[in-house]
Amino acid sequence: MKKSGILFYLFLSLCFQNVLAQISTPPGFLNKNRQWVDSVFKSLTPDERIAQLIMVAAVSDVKRAVIDPKTSNPDFVEKLIRENKVGGVVFFQGGPVPQARITNRFQAASKVPLLIAMDAEFGLAMRIDSTVRYPYQMTLGAIQGSNDLIYEMGAQLAKQARRLGVHINFAPVADINNNPNNPVISFRSFGENKYKVAEKAVAYMRGMQENGLLTSAKHFPGHGDTGTDSHYDLPLIAHNTERIDSLELYPFRALINNGLSGVMIAHLSIPALDKTPNLPSTLSKPIVTDLLRHKLGFEGLIYSDAMNMKGVTKYFPNGKADAMGLEAGMDVLEFTEDVSKTIAEIKKSIAEGRISQAEIDFRCHKVLEAKAWVGLNHYKPVEAANLYEDLNPKSAELVNRLLTEKALTILKNENNILPLRELDTLKIASISLGADSITTFQKTLSLYTTVDHFVIPAKPSEAQLTELRAKLSSYNLLLVGVHLSSISPRGNYGLTDAMNSTLQELIATKKAVVSVFGNPYALNKILKPEAAKALLMAYQLTPYTQDLSAQLIFGAIPAVGKLPVTVNSNFPYNSGIETPALGRLKYTIPEEIGLDSRLITFKIDSIANMAVNQKATPGCVVQLAKDGKVFFRKAYGKHTYEGSKPVKLTDLYDLASVTKITASTLALMSLWDAKKFDLDATMKDYLPDFEKSNKADLPWRRVLTHSARLKSFIVLWKEAQNADGTFKKKTFSTTKSKKYPTSVVGDSLFIYKNYDKTIFKSIRDSPLNEKEGYVYSDLSFILYPQIVQRLSGENFEDYLKNHYYHKLGANTLTFNPKRFYGLDEIVPTERDTFFRMTQLHGQVHDEAAAMLGGLSGHAGLFGDANDVMKVWQMYLQQGYYGGQQLLSKDALFEFTRYQYPEMGSRRGIGFDKPSFKYTGNAPRYASPSSFGHTGYTGIMTWADPAWKLNYVFLSNRVYPTRENNKISQLNIRTAIMDVVYEALLK
Structure with missing residues (x-):
């Protein structure tokens, strides 16, 4: 960065720091609903006004309680509420529904609606199960730049807390952690930089308060540089006032000046601020009143840290300590252990003039104003229905993912x-x-x-x-x-x-x-x-x-x-x-691309489950990505109708004709890039044996767009049969030998050596269609492996794996997968009752590909959905993936565009594209720039550059027979992708 840029950055940084330090906003709850506040206040006795300043601890699961189960169990707490009229409850261990029910029970027992508080620094999950856990503040401290996501985290937490009936979160932690040995703050702090701590704490606080949740920044005046845990002892802060003022207090000033509603006082011994030996800051008037209230001008609620902690009880007994806390200037005593004793001690303080009744009344008014601000003047019980769902929104998962990613x-x-x-x-x-x-x-x-x-x-x-x-x-x-x-x-x-x-x-x-x-x-x-x-x-x-x-x-x-x-x-x-x-695939949730997980999942589940239930296919895998982000991956059904093996995301499927554009067309694009393959050359240019055939002058551009008059297919295995159904000589054998080295299926049928030449000759000598026009044909794709080998010098499969699949990390893409995978990882296809007479499992379904040893350019490729998607993501990214430009942009443009639209042809080079009038070959909402292909076994891949969508659908619809075409009749494959288009269009 240039020097001028650095100076400008520093200037902006200082300006922002100055804003944090100088702009003052009083707490938003002050002077709210005074009519209700005054009415309630007048109904309270002096003792009840004291009790409004007390919050007791409770749990909704006594068995898991880490605090005293005798004093925190619901029956005991309800008695305190009824008899002592305490003002609030702090919840600890439990679960959301039990806590909601107990909250309603407590509120029903209370004369004045209770303030409900929790320590939820990183979400409700800090205290209760089955709720959202956000990152620790230390994790958030690693995030650079904008703090908008931290604000959003606070906003979400506020909504979750309020849904549970919670009104106060004892957060954020505003301590600056600059002591690696700090046993109690550490990961709870945003870090050691006071400016960053302040910025992030303000963002978090604003997110909560602006969505209806009271906050309490802690642990004033700063617990970050201690080696002692105040839960177990009284820590000593030995720094001088200049250091404390310039460092520890900085985040608190920023929060106060931005409308902070509450501050929690730590149990710390700080001689520079109060020389009284062993006096916790909680009980120090110079710290609570003189520093926080007067010097810093804080007008909100001042809470004690838990009054049962050793940091205070080591030197001051329960009750007495609580009274001293109010004398020091605190408004709310958290976790008072002996309520009756505390009220008695406070009354004694009033009688002896250490605190006035007017002070008690003023603080009681403030508590009531806070209650009115959170809506307790119109109290409604917590609704238990759908509570778990409401407390765990997918938006929270998205924020969690994004915060983690940036940290x-x-x-x-x-x-x-x-x-x-x-x-x-x-x-x-x-x-x-x-x-x-x-x-x-x-x-x-x-x-x-x-x-x-x-x-x-x-x-x-x-x-x-x-x-x-x-x-x-x-x-x-x-x-x-x-x-x-x-x-x-x-x-x-x-x-x-x-x-x-x-x-x-x-x-x-x-x-x-x-x-x-x-x-x-x-x-x-x-x-x-x-x-x-x-x-x-x-x-x-x-x-x-x-x-x-x-x-x-x-x-x-x-x-x-x-x-x-x-x-x-x-x-x-x-x-x-x-x-x-x-540019590698990112794995996330639908919300990251602006979609609703529940809606998308419901709709896709409905279609996929319909396919399984109506026996369009025994099972399937659906994978979808947008902008390079995989937002949906799910497996449905089983390998077979009668079997028990569920489909897994990692299962390999026979990709059938998707081989054409995930293998053959890929290789041809690569050779086109290398200027070794010319689309406008003719068949004889790369197949010398075709020089005297009727196909010699057919241009490859026409051939690859299925408009060169080639026959759709040749039933090659039939050509190897005699009239009586037996196989001709030098075709097939039931035993393997030198003359019959290549398996067609398992160990039961082998093909004659060099029979591939017979197949190629059959294609060469086949007649052409009389009329020109679009006729989908497998024939040329059977020839591409030999063309690739001739032009590259590499075996077809090796060429694909060495130049693309292994570079992409798409290592499941392979021919003849039984070489590398067990049958339990491969989904079976058809029960062949006319040629191979067996269940096809791990062998290619297509007969012609089987006769070529399972390796052909038109069929034979196997793979899982994720690896197929990697190839297609490379296509979408114009040849770029994993930091490498594996294909040129020009190649992707040329091969995926309409080649002969003036003839009404919808084809690209190898790729299928949407029909000009909707025919169902593509998703209904697919853009003209989109491209893809289907496979006979029930496969579909589709990519749409206009929407940056990538779709893979794998199934074995041909199990147990190819006669089942329900997957097309029910429009399963395109309907799933249309769910996403429709959601995006909204």
Whole structure:
């Protein structure tokens, strides 16, 4: 960046910091609904006004309670509400429906509607099950640029909390964590940079408050630089006032000046602010009143941290401490353990003049104003119906994915190894350390190429390690995931000695790319992590971090995160190496492209299940992508109607005629790029044997658009039969031999050597159709493998795999798949009752391709949906994929455009395209620029550049017989893609 650019950036940054520090907005709940507030206030006795300032703890699942189950169980809490008229409840462990029911029970028992609070720093999941868990604030601290997504997270959390009947979130954490050994804040902080902490805290706070949720920034005046957990002791902050004022207080000032509704006071000993020995800041008037209320001008609600914590109870008993807290200036006492004693002590403080009744009344008014602001003046019970669904919207999953994606941080990238390129040169193993089974990380890695997986538990046996060492020597790249089970330093972040030593061995191979799923400070516990080939910090161990880290490694997404804290001298604050995306498929959810998951899934499920239920096909796989983002992948049904094996996303299908455009046309485009294949040359130019045939002067452009008068097909196996149905000599044999070396099906039928020449001669000598016009023909495609070999010098299959499939990571694409896959991974097709007389399973369905040994240009290719889609994504991206331009843009343009529209032909070169009048060959809403193909076995692929849509449909509709054509009659294949078009059109 030029010097002028840097200065301008600094100027803007300072301006924004200045805005955060100077613009002041009072809390929005003040002076709201005064008529209701005054009415309720007048109905309260002096004791009840005190009680409005008290929040007690509750759980909705006593069995899981980590707090005292005697004082937090619903019966005990309800008694406090009825007898003492407390003002609020703080919920801890439980579940959403139980909490909703107990909330309604408590509200019904209360004279004044209760304020319900939770610690939900990273979502309701911080306290209750079956709810959304957003990233920790440390993870969010790694995000650069706009904080709009953090605002959106706050907005979503607010809606979820309010749906559950919760009115206050004790968040955001505004502490600046600059102590790697901090046992209590750490991952809960946005980081160590006060400006970034302030910006992100304000965005989070605004998202919550602007959507109806009260907040409480914590832990004032700053808990970030401590080595003691205030849950267990009273931490000491030894910094001077200048340091505290300039650093720790900065985020709180920014929040206050932006309308913060609440602040939580920490239990800290801070001699620079209050010299009273062992006095927690919670009980300090100089800190709560003089500093927060007067100097910083905070007008909102001041909450105590939990009054049962050792940070306060170590030196001050329950009740007495609570009264001292109000004397210091707090408005709300959280987690008061002995309500009766607390009220008695507060009344004593009033009687002795340490606090006035007027002060109590003023604070009671504020609490009531907050209650009115959250709508408790028109209280309605929590509706339990659809609660789980409402608390887990797909929009939350999208925000989770996007936040995680933007946070992932590369800390080492030797020779720019990430993102991975040239997949055909890599033999990859993945090793998940600290896991007990194949991980999400590993499953996503497998979406991109062939990866062999190994799992090493936290405490492996020596035998496991010995086996691992022996197997890894044959790989040239190791993708290592370090799965840390603890986010806290108390548990050494979940890093065992065995994991650490194993990791060092892997790093020492000089082949390891390491991804750390855990607290960034864990890098201080790992021996020489900087020696890895590449190091990726994912900040947490979640399905999102694992999934997206794998996608980043392969270049489906860029790396843009920066370290929000200083770990050590090797990894200082703001470390982070940016890497680009390489145009590989990204895997996400429909919401990322603006679609509704539930609606899309319901509609596609309906169509696919109809296909299975009406026996149009035993099963199928549907995969859809837009803008290079795979948003729908689902398998339906079983391999066979009578079988029990469910279809898997990774199952291989016989692609039938989709071979034409995923193999033959691909190879021809490549040769066209290399100027070895001319579309305007004639058949004799590349097939010398055709020089004297009736096809000699047919131009390839005509041939490839099915308009060269070629016959549709020749029943080649019939030509090998005698009139009585027996096979002619030198055609087939039931036993394998030198003369009959090639299997047509299994071990029961073999074809005569060099019989392919007979097949090619039969095509050469076949008559032409009398009339010109479009006639779909297999014949020329049978010839392309020999043309490719003649022009390239490589075997057809080798050419495709070496130049395309392996580079794309599309390694399931293969002919004769039984060489590499078990039959349980391959979906069967027809029960052949007229030629091969057997169940076809792992052999090509097409008879002509079978007679060519399973390898032909018109049929014979097998693969799974994901790998087929990679080829088609390359087509959509005009030949670009994985950082390589594998085909030219010109080739894609030329081959996928209408060639003879003036003749009414809808064909491209090899590719099918939409008819000019809708005939059902393509999706109804497909654009004129779209292209695709169908396959006889029940396959369809379609790409639409105008919409950037990519569609793969795999099925075995020919099982058990080809006579079943319901898949076309019911319009299954095109109807599924039209669901997406219709959704996008809306």
